[in-house]
Amino acid sequence: MSYENNTKLLNDPDFKVVYRDFEERLIEKIQKYTISNAKDLYPRLKTKHYLAHGSYGLCPDVLLNCYREWSLDIEADPAVFYYRVLYPYLIRSIRVLADFINTKPTNVFLVPNVEIGIASVLQNYSGRVCCFDLSYQAVVNQLEKFDLVKIPLPALGKEAILDTLREFLQNNTVKLGIFEHTTSPTGIVMPIKEIIEICKSFGVDTLIDGAHGIGMISLDFQELKPDYYTSNFHKWMSSPRGCAFLYVDPKHTVRPLISSWGYKLGPWNEFIWQGTNDYSAYLAIPLCIKLFKQLNYIERNNSLARWTGNILSRAWNTKTLTNDYASMVTLTLPKNLKADFDLHDALYDRGIQVPVFVFRNVRMMRVSIHVYNNKNDVVVLGRTVLELYGYPSDYPGYSALLEAKL
Template sequence: MTVARPPEPIPGARLLFSLDPAVSHLNHGSFGAVPVNVQRTQQRLRDEMEANPLRFFTQGLVDRMTHTRRHLAAFLDADPDGTALVGNATTGVAVVLQSIGLRPGDEVLTTDHGYGAVDLSIARECRRTGAVTRALRVPLAATDEEIVQIVRDGLRPGRTRLLVVDQLTSPTARLFPVAAIVGVARERGVPVLVDGAHAPGMLPVDVTAVGADFWVGNLHKWGYAPRGTAVLVVAPPWRERIEPLVVSWEQDAGFPGNVEWQATLDYTSWLSAPTGLFTLRGLGLDRVRAHNAGLAAYGQRVLGEALGVAPADLPDPGGPTVAMRLVPLPPGVATTLDAARALRARIAERLAAEVSVAGWNGRGWLRLCGQVYNSPAEYERLAARLPALLARG
């Protein structure tokens, strides 16, 4: 097998980050990495806050958050009046779940590609309310048309109270046709929550065009914002029903202010987020997306070749800008959560490489990401050493 050439590096991009050069950071999708200039922006805001906390929190902070919200909403083509800043996508999901009024007999429908923490949140809300949850099985190689049909067949109008679907799945790096799924659900009167945790920055996003009742996305992954920066977008019919997880002084303002204001929360991550988008645009948004997707695809092919995986067995994420790729591990390796965590830790400790490992549908999978600070040599080095580590068990 001849592996295609990797993309050309973006000059100077690696120097924007303070990552440990002794480690190959190939898992940007989990916690992201904050550029140095964004770190400095946040530190200046923290210095301002600590110089006079009372002034920082009581004089203009709400207006500054509103300005930030509008900036991020514009980037996502979302209605700023229906967009709330939240700590992460999982927090946004929790807000939605506890606001829609689940009752005994209601059903929350998901797929088997959902993010684990979101599944746990759904399960907890179902236990609390007497509702139930059900997951649709979606084959990894399913076409967009097949995915839409699976969802269409799985909906139970009158019982399915909420459909939760990922825009880009975390465990399987699969791009879902969310706009088409939302259309099918709307025909049957089922509200949809789209988990777009990985979308902002990586994918071209038009939240309004997706048309979901609820949409959540993280800016601290692919949008170069500090960690703890995400948005919850709510369609007009639902906004008056949204309740925050914590009630504070902006409660009477209604959504989105009541969700955003959390008293003495450190808001500097949110206020720094526009600097992250400025950095991304400075590098060239389309250029970054093409580079990251191409590098992830290169890494997938290099690792696949090293592990003896046929090219046809390497999953295709279904989109030219998807910067996460899966490599199937040998049968019996990392098929459970505990085993996957243990293997990830061994790779980090012994090979100085950070990757994601997950067990999904009885198979272990290694997930690679591509980012502007990565080089082809990092994937090649992992490919040269990983087979021997797996052989040792």
């Protein structure tokens, strides 16, 4: 292994993407799929109506097979693999990913998950940081060691969010703002480009928690221009788990949590080797992107989620939490006409997996839409909630669901 050679390869203008034999075979399989038969990619899925993709993702067999082939290749001769095979293919993954999100390979670092990406950035900061009061708790826990200010968001519309942030920064001095691109569990797509621009105008660095970013929202870092952005591949790109990336604006320097053989050889060399791990999920990135481009599902998923919000809010006589959502829509639940019970478990017993939670003292449900979901999943969910909550058969909501165009 030569870090000097690896760095040259990262910037080599003549670099070509080379696929191994097993990858070529898997690419042939990928080319047989469209949205119409995409559910066949997930033969292991046992839950009939799985509407919880946003929770942990779901990896299709073709990408699981890619992951396994790489893992098996390691065992053929670990010494050869780690010294001669691994690094060129890691560089291939980084270069393919960088092209996909429109940035330079030197701005992209592979990390196991978003929380590690965030922790890597935070170790360079001290002093006051800020986030919104609906930020993901696991991220907020990392911020407790700082002088943390939570910005209350009483209203969740785009202009209200931006006005609240602008007013806060006019009256407070902070070094770093940590903001979710899509909130969890509420599924709100934040006006992140405008948030970044406002922070820049006040000299505040931005770290974007894009756990639900890549694969749900088109990302173009030449346009977005955050200071830092980290996103999970296992969510909406459906990769094997343990695969995420950290984007860093070249004006910043970030080091990994572990100092290994690349120490003091520049950030990129410090990140690429983090001990004897199984890097197979990273190596599957090119096929993951191949599958994404084959199915081209962002607009389709977002459109179906919009339909979902409309039909369920009408059937339940409730409303969506916000109009700013993509592939996940959060709705208030209808009034329960029966004694209280665990709705999530009751739905699961009927073959439906979907998260139910309380947000600001209101019981809500977050419905995720991915390539294996269709309108029938949504109609079944809508009808089952009404039945479990005790609504009589002549309730108008049932008619709204029956009239839905499947």
